[in-house]
């Protein structure tokens with residue numbers, strides 16, 4: 001579904017991505033992890049076309065995305081920080097997004113998260129008056145609204161209450177079962193192990209691990225993903241692992 005070849009991104013002298021190559025398949029939950037500043041958000045932003053790579057190529061659903069924007073219709077995105085327009089009401093935001101995205105006649109809109117998060121009760125409220133968690137629920141509901149084939153979630157559980165997190169996890173699993181690709185960043189090994197099929201571990205803008213999580217656990221003979229990544233980094237310097 002997404003194929004990335006030798007992607008680099010420089011911000012001035014900072015090399016945020018250094019030769020990232022990876023293929024992301026349909027029907028998988030891929031968790032991107034790595035230390036702070038390792039390039040996770042930059043990689044997502046390159047896929048979304050928000051950040052222009054310095055070199056390399058990204059193909060989404062077979063097509064190169066450079067200079068394109070139509071492919072974004074196939075991607076739902078939940079950003080890490082919710083920069084929502086403060087003066088709009090929730091209802092106006094949904095109207096605006098629907099107007100911009102122009103769903104095809106008959107295209108099913110997915111209000112499942114909207115309903116489960118009981119967002120109807122917030123429709124008349126200005127976004128600037130809402131709590132951070134409620135705003136994240138709105139972002140999550142918008143990411144799934146147009147039934148995209150690819151869902152990109154940047155640290156989705158941050159700020160959500162525990163029940164909202166469980167609702168989101170169930171939604172992610174459902175999307176996987178429907179053959180969609182879910183790509184998310186997380187700082188929580190337990191979350192990655194619980195939800196993820198594949199781990200993409202970045203370090204200093206490079207891919208350190210690109211592996212099915214189950215294979216990596218078997219390879220390292222560790223009880224948890226956290227232990228497995230620690231064990232990997234406690235070994236003497238090694239070549240990147242690909243299972």
Ligand SMILES: Nc1ncnc2c1ncn2[C@@H]1O[C@H](COP(=O)(O)OP(=O)(O)OP(=O)(O)O)[C@@H](O)[C@H]1O
Pocket residue numbers: 011014015016034035036037038039040041042043
């Ligand atoms: N717009 C920008 N201008 C300059 N430098 C940037 C910009 N965006 C990211 N960077 C730099 O690129 C590197 C990677 O940042 P990025 O946000 O992708 O990391 P991350 O892995 O998502 O980090 P975190 O876990 O802290 O969210 C960092 O050194 C960061 O300072």
